[in-house]
Amino acid sequence: xxxxxxxxxxxxxxxxxxxxxxxxxxxxxxxxxxxxxxxxxxxxxxxxxxxxxxxxxxxxxxxxxxxxxxxxxxxxxxxxxxxxxxxxxxxxxxxxxxxxxxxxxxxxxxxxxxxxxxxxxxxxxxxxxxxxxxxxxxxxxxxxxxxxxxxxxxxxxxxxxxxxxxxxxxxxxxxxxxxxxxxxxxxxxxxxxxxxxxxxxxxxxxxxxxxxxxxxxxxxxxxxxxxxxxxxxxxxxxxxxxxxxxxxxxxxxxxxxxxxxxxxxxxx
Numbered sequence: 161x162x163x164x165x166x167x168x169x170x171x172x173x174x175x176x177x178x179x180x181x182x183x184x185x186x187x188x189x190x191x192x193x194x195x196x197x198x199x200x201x202x203x204x205x206x207x208x209x210x211x212x213x214x215x216x217x218x219x220x221x222x223x224x225x226x227x228x229x230x231x232x233x234x235x236x237x238x239x240x241x242x243x244x245x246x247x248x249x250x251x252x253x254x255x256x257x258x259x260x261x262x263x264x265x266x267x268x269x270x271x272x273x274x275x276x277x278x279x280x281x282x283x284x285x286x287x288x289x290x291x292x293x294x295x296x297x298x299x300x301x302x303x304x305x306x307x308x309x310x311x312x313x314x315x316x317x318x319x320x321x322x323x324x325x326x327x328x329x330x331x332x333x334x335x336x337x338x339x340x341x342x343x344x345x346x347x348x349x350x351x352x353x354x355x356x357x358x359x360x361x362x363x364x365x366x367x368x369x370x371x372x373x374x375x376x377x378x379x380x381x382x383x384x385x386x387x388x389x390x391x392x393x394x395x396x397x398x399x400x401x402x403x404x405x406x407x408x409x410x411x412x413x414x415x416x417x418x419x420x421x422x423x424x425x426x427x428x
Contacts, residue, residue: 186361239407244301295366328389
């Protein structure tokens with residue numbers, strides 16, 4: 161529990177982890193590179209002198225955690241549910257296909273989950289998918305907030321759409337629209353100086369290649385239906401999915417999860 165963490169423990173963790181060997185410094189905008197390097201070098205020398213011992217580096221993920229289910233009981237009008245699984249790492253070439261998969265499934269207002277669950281059926285105000293990549297792993301999943309009477313159907317629609325994508329039922333027009341959406345999102349982000357800085361820092365921290373925008377666009381354009389279907393099949397397979405929720409009834413929650421991840425729901 162967070163409340164049990166002492167000030168002394170926080171200070172010790174900070175001293176051992178926030179040392180030059182563990183820190184990445186990124187800059188963007190009106191920055192003089194040579195001056196920045198000089199300032200960082202001075203700060204690193206002072207910090208290295210004050211640090212004791214060698215930097216402690218987090219070990220890489222050595223295994224995929226087992227899927228599970230957890231519900232926080234709360235007297236709410238809606239159930240808030242996330243289903244998800246480990247995704248692909250930042251250095252994995254399939255990350256471009258993962259971005260397209262996310263865009264088609266629930267990453268925009270024109271995505272399948274948004275259209276099927278919110279627009280056509282009116283079962284949820286908020287529904288979306290998400291994907292992220294880290295140094296040695298990633299995540300992919302779906303969130304939906306819906307009333308109790310719509311919970312089972314909303315999750316059933318989610319499973320149906322995942323199955324459609326895994327089967328490769330993706331029209332060329334939909335794939336093309338998803339690619340343009342992701343490319344547009346990347347280009348718009350580059351208008352922000354802080355986004356440029358984070359892009360550089362993330363690549364350095366995860367030891368991945370810093371790609372030009374033209375290269376990113378080319379990689380996205382190269383994604384085909386088969387690549388998206390393969391990832392949907394692999395990453396969103398029922399036996400890999402975990403689920404977390406907030407709502408009043410665990411029994412109702414587990415019953416709604418039965419078609420999503422049968423083995424995990426029954427074992428909960």
